[in-house]
Each structure stands twice: as C-alpha cells, then as structure tokens.
Amino acid sequence: xxxxxxxxxxxxxxxxxxxxxxxxxxxxxxxxxxxxxxxxxxxxxxxxxxxxxxxxxxxxxxxxxxxxxxxxxxxxxxxxxxxxxxxxxxxxxxxxxxxxxxxxxxxxxxxxxxxxxxxxxxxxxxxxxxxxxxxxxxxxxxxxxxxxxxxxxxxxxxxxxxxxxxxxxx
Numbered sequence: 001x002x003x004x005x006x007x008x009x010x011x012x013x014x015x016x017x018x019x020x021x022x023x024x025x026x027x028x029x030x031x032x033x034x035x036x037x038x039x040x041x042x043x044x045x046x047x048x049x050x051x052x053x054x055x056x057x058x059x060x061x062x063x064x065x066x067x068x069x070x071x072x073x074x075x076x077x078x079x080x081x082x083x084x085x086x087x088x089x090x091x092x093x094x095x096x097x098x099x100x101x102x103x104x105x106x107x108x109x110x111x112x113x114x115x116x117x118x119x120x121x122x123x124x125x126x127x128x129x130x131x132x133x134x135x136x137x138x139x140x141x142x143x144x145x146x147x148x149x150x151x152x153x154x155x156x157x158x159x160x161x162x163x164x165x166x167x168x169x170x
Contacts, residue, residue: 005146005147006044006047006049008151011030011032011036011063012029012030013033014028016030019094020094021090021094021097023083023085023087023090024090028058028062029062034062034066041066045070049146049148050147051073052064052074052075052076053081053147053149053150054075054078054151055077055078055081057082057083057152060151063150067148067150081149081151081152083152085120085121086119087120088121089119089121104116
C-alpha cells in the first residue's frame, strides 16, 4: 500500500528520560527509543515509501535508517526539518529552568506560539514558513505522497498548523 504522506517523531532519546531540553544538541536514542522505531518500522513494512525526509540530527537520522531498513528508498536529510534551537537552555532539565526562569519558561511548554526567547534560542514564530517540507503539500511540484518524514515536535506542530491553514505553507 502507498501512503499519502506519513510523519513520525524520532524515538525516545537519552535526554527525554532525563527531562532535558535538546534542540540542536545531540542525544542518542535509548534502548527503548530504538525498540519504538523498530516496532514502527515493522508496522510500516507494507507501506511503499518512495523516500524518507529527515532532519539532519542523529536521532532523526537513526530513526529514518531503522525504519528505512524495511524499504528500498532514499533517506534525504533536510536542514528545514531541524529541531527548534533552544539556545543556552539546551542540556538543562525542565525543573532547573522552571526554577531559574519561570516567567520565560512557562510559555515554552504551555503556549509555544507565545514564547519569546531571551536565551539565544528560536521562537516558534521564527520557524520559517514552509519549513516543514515533507509535512505540507508542496506547491512546487515535489511529490509528497508515499514519503515518510522523521522530525522533531516543533516542526511537526508547525507543519500541522500549516496544513490546517494557520500559516501560509509558502
């Protein structure tokens, strides 16, 4: 069966289990994260993917490679699918940030679209329009049917908003 378009987040990473923010820093998949991706790959075995678009981060590339092991398709890293840069918050725990910067940190988790960075990070609104290529139907003639995208939560969320018409997909 050929999927119209499929989207997944990377498997659990080490810093997920430690409640640390990752962003552009690397954190490898845990044993559970590898199992999650292998289970998904097995469940998607019959889907005829034509390509897998992925963020260039190691955790999404590993996710794409493990799923791609079941498919004869290209894995295509795309910078536009990178995680949101979290500046000097990267590697810090949620609890640490809630104590140190409660006013700045609260909207990051509860109202990401209202978050105003002051720590060298990107705001959700700075994620480029149309950055979720592979998540949103492409107006430039690139076929997205049959493609899988492995990405990060902010990019997936932004792509969902673009698909729903909250933002112009570019």
